[in-house]
Amino acid sequence: MSMPDDPERLADATPRSRVGELLASATRDVPSDAQLARLAANLGPMLDAPSPAATASKASLLVKLGIATGTLALLVGAGLSLRRSTPLEPTSPTAGPAVTTKAANELPAQPAAAPSPEPVAQPAPAIDGAPAAEPTGTSSAKSTSQPGKALSESALLEQARRALNGSPNYALQLANQHRTRFPHGVLSQEREVIAIEALRRMHRSGEADQRATGFSKAFPGSAHQRMVDEVAPK
């Protein structure tokens, strides 16, 4: 919109100069529908996701629901084991029954639901600009068939986010894989939030706190800070 004092735009001048014609033609230089569709696909579920503020309270609710579900599963399991003489199959200590099945169905490359060894040592908290460290030791991340190897940055994190409910260990592996593959990725903040939540769900509070501190230092004023504070309260 022009204000009264604004000079006439070259494209609006009469007669229009050649420079004005070129500038007018520049407004027609827009991407194709296919290019926009690819961009939308790369942004993935972020486009239709609720705002970070809404996600923060939802994440908190999910954490609480996960804890409640896990507790209920333990109580039911304990009750059943008292009534039956045969022992139950061991179950993953972090997985709620319903969400585990759903998440497992959605994750073709996910390791088996049986408890798997945790990564022996996790790299230091990710900070943009610093080179990403490879996970050390013979972690389960290395023993799996490189889950999500060919995925794009956003797809990799989406898979990690979906794995949070049923398999936080797998979600953490994917988040760490993201850090290795995309050390300067545009979704670094989102990756850290997932990793912190995964660590918290596995009751690795010390590492979660450490990573949360790294997040606060690396991304001061981040819109995700509230979510990090809820997941890993100081």
Next chain:
Amino acid sequence: MSDELRPSLRKIFDEHARYIWRTLRHLGIPEADTPDLCQEVFVIVNRRLSSFEGRSALRTWLYGICIRVASEHRRRPHVRKELPLSEPPQDAFEQNASGPNSNLEQRSAVQHLLAVLDEDKRQVVVLYEIEGFSMKEVAEILECPLQTAYSRLHAARALMLTAFNAENEAES
């Protein structure tokens, strides 16, 4: 701004993505880098949307992010230099097919014309002459005094005209 009034990222994308893309191109972002940078703009928009308070118009806020993303990108050491479109880029055929701008020569000429400007002047020209912002909005987006924006526009016009005439003279 309340959450109810705040537009969704989807709505912002649908209404503005093509213009953000176009602006990045006119700011000198190479064709190959434009999709990534456009994605980066929307990731930042998503991150900051909850703190957008509506003190400025959404479009002004959005273009402010776009300008800064482009500016930061140009400062990265690995950034490829924009080359004149001596050969149609891969996407050009796709663009021709869908037809929003089938004139590759004209696109190339626009890029040549804008390339004579330094970053500050180029930003003013793109925002005012192409994207249709008022000079007050341009100054707001660029976080500079209004008079500075006017000066840059004036100088940019003179430079473009000189470069255009010089090229025409050389050709004739």
